[in-house]
Amino acid sequence: MPILTLLRRLLSAFGLWLLLPSLAAAVDVDRIEPGNWWVGMRHHQVQLLLHGQALDRATVSIDHPGVKLLDSRAGDSPHWRFVTVDIAADARPGPVPIRISAPDTPARVVTWSLQARAPDAASRRGFGPQDAIYLLMPDRFANGDPSNDTIAGLGDPANRADPNGRHGGDLAGIRAHLPYLAGLGITQLWLTPVQTNAQPQGAYHGYAITDFYAIDPRLGSLQDYQALATDARRYGMGLIMDVVLNHIGDHHPWLADPPRRNWIHGQGRYFPTNHRRTTVQDPHAAPEDRTAFTDGWFVPTMPDLNQQDPELARYLIQNTLWWIETAGLSGLRVDTFSYVDAQFLSHWAQAILTEYPNLTMTGEEWSTNPAIVAHWQRGKINPDGHIPWMPAMLDFPLMQALRQALTTPPAAGEDGWLPVYETLANDFQYPAPGQLVIFAENHDTTRLLAALGGDATGWRLAMALLATTRGIPQIFQGSEALLEGPRHRDDGRVRADLPGGWAEDATNIFTGAGLTPAQQQAQDWLRRLLQWRKRTPLVQTGQLTHYAPQDDVYVYFRHAGIPGQGPAVMVALNRAEAPRQLDLTRFARFLQGHRAREALDGTPVRLDTPLTLPPRAPLLLEID
Numbered sequence: 001m002p003i004l005t006l007l008r009r010l011l012s013a014f015g016l017w018l019l020l021p022s023l024a025a026a027v028d029v030d031r032i033e034p035g036n037w038w039v040g041m042r043h044h045q046v047q048l049l050l051h052g053q054a055l056d057r058a059t060v061s062i063d064h065p066g067v068k069l070l071d072s073r074a075g076d077s078p079h080w081r082f083v084t085v086d087i088a089a090d091a092r093p094g095p096v097p098i099r100i101s102a103p104d105t106p107a108r109v110v111t112w113s114l115q116a117r118a119p120d121a122a123s124r125r126g127f128g129p130q131d132a133i134y135l136l137m138p139d140r141f142a143n144g145d146p147s148n149d150t151i152a153g154l155g156d157p158a159n160r161a162d163p164n165g166r167h168g169g170d171l172a173g174i175r176a177h178l179p180y181l182a183g184l185g186i187t188q189l190w191l192t193p194v195q196t197n198a199q200p201q202g203a204y205h206g207y208a209i210t211d212f213y214a215i216d217p218r219l220g221s222l223q224d225y226q227a228l229a230t231d232a233r234r235y236g237m238g239l240i241m242d243v244v245l246n247h248i249g250d251h252h253p254w255l256a257d258p259p260r261r262n263w264i265h266g267q268g269r270y271f272p273t274n275h276r277r278t279t280v281q282d283p284h285a286a287p288e289d290r291t292a293f294t295d296g297w298f299v300p301t302m303p304d305l306n307q308q309d310p311e312l313a314r315y316l317i318q319n320t321l322w323w324i325e326t327a328g329l330s331g332l333r334v335d336t337f338s339y340v341d342a343q344f345l346s347h348w349a350q351a352i353l354t355e356y357p358n359l360t361m362t363g364e365e366w367s368t369n370p371a372i373v374a375h376w377q378r379g380k381i382n383p384d385g386h387i388p389w390m391p392a393m394l395d396f397p398l399m400q401a402l403r404q405a406l407t408t409p410p411a412a413g414e415d416g417w418l419p420v421y422e423t424l425a426n427d428f429q430y431p432a433p434g435q436l437v438i439f440a441e442n443h444d445t446t447r448l449l450a451a452l453g454g455d456a457t458g459w460r461l462a463m464a465l466l467a468t469t470r471g472i473p474q475i476f477q478g479s480e481a482l483l484e485g486p487r488h489r490d491d492g493r494v495r496a497d498l499p500g501g502w503a504e505d506a507t508n509i510f511t512g513a514g515l516t517p518a519q520q521q522a523q524d525w526l527r528r529l530l531q532w533r534k535r536t537p538l539v540q541t542g543q544l545t546h547y548a549p550q551d552d553v554y555v556y557f558r559h560a561g562i563p564g565q566g567p568a569v570m571v572a573l574n575r576a577e578a579p580r581q582l583d584l585t586r587f588a589r590f591l592q593g594h595r596a597r598e599a600l601d602g603t604p605v606r607l608d609t610p611l612t613l614p615p616r617a618p619l620l621l622e623i624d
Contacts (some may be wrong), residue, residue, distance in 0.1 A: 005019070024052065026051055026105045027054045027057065027058045028053040028100075029052035030049070030052050031051040032046070032098075032323045035112070035113060035280070037115070037613040038116070038325060039066070039093055039114060039117060040116075041090060041321070042354055042355050043318070043354075045086050046087065047314045048083040048085065050083060051253075052079065052127075053078070055075070056078040057078075058079075058081055058101065060081070060084065060099070061099045062099070063090045064096045066087060066092075068095055070084040075260060078257065080257075080259040083098070095114075097112075098112055117229055120348050121325060122357070124328065125331055127187075127331045127472065128390045129470070129472050130187070130540045131187040131473065132187055132530050133189075133437065133474040135192075135477060136179055136189065136191060136292050137169070137206075137443055138169050138219050139169040139204040139206075140204070140477070140496065140501075141477060141498050141501055142173025142493050142510075143168040143170060144170055144172025145170050149168035151217045152313040154218065155198060156200060160502070163490070163492030164201070164202050164204070167502075167554075168218075169497070170208055170219045170224075171225055171228050172220060174189070175227065175231055176469070177501075177510055178231055178232060178235050182236060184480060185534050187236060187237050187534065188237060189232055189239055189240065192206045192242050193206070193209060193241075193242045194216060194241075195211060195212060195216060196216045197249055198249070199301065204497070205491075206242070208248070208250070208301055209252065212573065213319065216609070226327055229327045229329065238330025238331065239327065241327070242332075242335060243320060243323075243333065243334075245303060245348065247303060248298070249302065250501045260311060261313070263305060264304070264305065264306065264488050265295040265297070265304040266296075266303075270300045271301075272297060272299075273292065273294075274293050275293065277293060277367055278372060279340075281384060290431070291306065294341060298336060298439075299560070303341075307340055308341050311458075312345065317351045321355055324355075331362070332359070332362070333362050333394075333519075334362070334363040334364060335364055336364060337393075338376070345389075345390075346386070346388060347484075348388035349378075357556065360392055361391055361392065362437045363376055363392075364391050364394050368396055368401075370395045371426075373395070373430075374429040377430055377435070378391055380430030380431050380597070393437070394436070394437050397437070398420070398424070399439050399441075401422070402440055402462055403440065405417050405419045405420045406451075406455075406461060407451055407453075410570045415548075415552060417553075420549075424469070424546060435472065436524065437471065438471035439473070439474040440479075441476045443495055445485065446485065446488065447476070447479070447484055447494055448479065449485075450485050450487045454484060456518055456576075459482065459616075459618075460522070460617065460618060461616065463529060464573060465618075467530065468540065468556075468571045468573075469544065470544045477528075480530060481515060481519045482519050510521075529620075532599055536622075538567065538568065539558050542559050543558070543564060544556060545557045547586065551580060552574060552575045552580065553570070553574050554573045555571065556570075557570050557587075557590050558621075566592075567622070568594075568623040572619075573619075574614065574616065574617055576615060579613060580612075580613045580615075581611070581613075582611040582612075583610050584610060594623045595623070595624060596622065598619075605621055
């Protein structure tokens with residue numbers, strides 16, 4: 001007879017049992033992650049993470065057609081248990097009862113869900129050069145539901161007067177303005193993370209996740225997120241999720257009670273990353289420096305995750321698959337990409353592409369060195385043997401070059417466009433340069449217009465280049481109306497609310513009310529530019545041929561096949577403060593025997609005489 005049972009009987013005989021009600025805590029489960037899965041997934045062996053009480057003593061059994069229990073292991077805390085199941089291709093969708101029992105305590109049955117998969121879920125289309133991405137921060141875009149601005153128990157109440165506080169933007173606000181975004185020519189929406197960030201302050205941006213499987217209630221619900229994805233598709237737009245694999249928020253339950261003690265680098269104690277991203281590829285790097293980069297915490301409030309643990313790796317892979325399937329995503333953007341364990345990154349990306357071969361993923365490798373960024377793109381043969389699986393990466397080298405070209409006087413004897421020209425000349429380092437996401441600003445930089453000192457002509461040159469060179473253009477919210485922000489990095493102010501997203505706003509970017517004439521002109525011009533790009537395959541996927549810049553003018557062509565034997569798009573960017581005469585004889589291979597018209601308004605342009613380029617302006621020509 002078990003000792004505990006004998007002790008109970010003895011105490012009961014003397015009437016003392018009620019004095020010791022908790023000699024054995026009852027097993028209980030209050031959460032299962034993921035809460036459901038699907039029949040027909042290639043990833044059919046699923047690791048369930050159970051949270052509850054006394055799970056270190058639990059025995060698990062499952063009786064459901066097509067669902068087989070493979071493994072059940074206790075976590076490093078009695079509150080966690082890992083249960084692995086295999087789902088047969090012919091398993092029956094529906095509730096799956098999971099029986100949890102332990103000696104001397106009542107058994108508990110909890111329900112898990114198995115769902116039928118949507119038709120063609122695996123063949124969903126990702127994003128690519130045919131798209132234009134709009135980056136927005138949900139808390140700062142538009143407030144469609146003021147009732148969820150402050151949620152009891154989550155901390156960080158809404159306060160628009162605090163640049164680093166929450167302001168109340170939400171998913172309802174985004175849904176309300178989908179017609180505006182579609183009209184602007186946008187085809188993909190990249191939202192900064194939408195999962196719960198139950199942090200005391202400063203987590204409006206979404207990168208300090210405290211619940212990987214929940215939408216932050218201040219943004220809305222899971223149903224709201226699914227509705228956003230559905231509505232966006234109706235307007236011809238996909239939804240890109242911002243994925244955080246590197247860290248969590250320090251109010252995530254794992255910090256105080258991790259399922260495995262090694263899930264948090266530093267045993268839960270802060271030590272900073274050295275930010276030396278080159279150590280990942282550097283053949284001479286000291287191992288200590290490489291470890292400090294990948295294992296150190298980004299900031300004290302973001303504990304760093306150890307993806308080398310196989311159970312955590314599986315958790316993160318499944319979480320990503322779950323969101324893609326649940327929300328019908330078209331792509332992923334991965335935050336702090338190179339800070340994550342390199343081997344895990346390959347396994348993660350391979351698992352995603354095995355399930356969704358056409359999905360697009362792009363990673364944040366904030367380096368201005370093309371060799372460092374190229375290291376991570378699928379198809380790259382690396383000297384260190386690392387096999388990457390990422391279809392796309394963020395093109396930080398081109399961002400830096402573009403800003404330099406537009407803001408920095410060139411060295412003596414050099415042309416101002418040379419940084420852009422030479423950066424693109426390094427495209428030989430990338431397996432697929434046309435798949436790079438190109439941009440001039442994002443939520444982590446100063447705004448482009450601030451870097452330009454308020455010069456809207458420089459902004460127009462940048463937008464023209466992003467819309468016409470190789471790659472996938474990304475626009476940051478508000479850029480279309482010349483939002484400027486501070487001239488030094490100040491995240492809360494750079495990420496200022498979009499005018500018109502709040503009922504009390506006097507200026508409205510969505511209707512045009514209160515915008516200055518310059519803002520209205522910029523918005524209208526960018527709308528025409530992106531709509532033209534949307535219907536012009538040559539500037540999406542055509543071959544790029546560029547000419548060495550001369551006299552502050554950079555000329556390039558997008559074309560198909562042999563130059564001069566078909567239509568083309570000609571781009572001439574004049575960064576000079578004065579007009580330039582452009583002699584067209586240099587470009588005869590593309591222009592001889594052809595006609596030209598201005599791309600945005602169709603005005604015919606003569607090709608038998610030099611072109612006059614206005615100061616600080618782009619010229620876009622369709623050649624046929």
